[in-house]
Amino acid sequence: MINKKTFRVAISAIFVAIILVQTFVPYIGYIRILPGLPSITTIPLTVALAGCLMGPGFGASIGLFWGLLSMFVAYTQPGDIVSILLFRNILIALVPRTAAGFIAGMIGQAAKDDSKFQKTVVYTITGLCTSLTNTLLVVGITSLWYMNDPSVLLHSLGQTQNSAPLIAxxxxxxxxxxxxxxxxTAVLTPAIAMPLKQVMKRKMS
Known part of the structure; x- marks a missing residue:
């Protein structure tokens, strides 16, 4: 049996290391599809797993760490102008990531019985909601922040002639x-979380 505090520290170190690798090793955490636009990120999967395995507090902490790294990268080695405009803002960088980790932990706690089907459904929903929480909060906070003067953001998005509302x-x-x-995130969260949960139970028993 492993001491719970020691186990939690070890798990924290593992998740921090994974997010560091995803952030700084090319094409692991961020995959650029369209030049000039933010990359597609795989990090919501890591945050979803953190919440599923360790609960909302831990998930929020890992999400916050991701947000801090996002802001650090936006200042030190941004990949595009949109990332500069979005993730140098402390609210846009931190709130969506932290909330995504918290949501992952809250939903993941619903998988409490031994039903494989139930766990699959819960963890799939967890992955989906983790990613959507991050995306929708980034969009929502950005639209509010630039509501009065969206011109710089619209120019960087190539949408200067678009008269639609900024959020749209x-x-x-x-x-x-x-x-x-x-x-x-929805597909891979249950595939990874369920076997990891079993390993964790054996280690703690």
Whole structure:
């Protein structure tokens, strides 16, 4: 049996290391599809797993760490102008990521019995909601922040002639990324979380 505090520290170190690798090793955490637009990220999967395995507090902490790294990268090695405009803002960088981790933990707690079907459904929903929470909050906070002067953001998005509301433009431009991330996270979360949960139970028993 492993001491719970020691186990939690070890799990924290593992998740921090994974997110560091995803952030700084090319084409692991961020995959660029369209030049000039934010990359598709696989990190919501890691945050979803953190919440599923360790609960909402842990999930929120891992999400916050991801947000801090997003802001660090936006200042030190941004990949596009949109990332600069979005993720140098502390609210846009931190709130969606932290909330996504918290949501992952809250939903993941519903998988409490031994039914494989129930766990699959719960973890699939967890992955989907984790990714969508991040995407929708980024879109929502960005639209509020730039509501009074959207010109710089619209120019960087190539939407200067678009008269639609800013939130609709953001959804249309970033929607492909969000959909791909949500599907990716929803499919892989149960496939990874269920065997890891079994390993953790054996280690703690």
């Amino acid at each position: 433009i953001l959804i249309s431009v970033l929607g492909i990324n969000g959909i791909v991330e949500a599907i990716f």
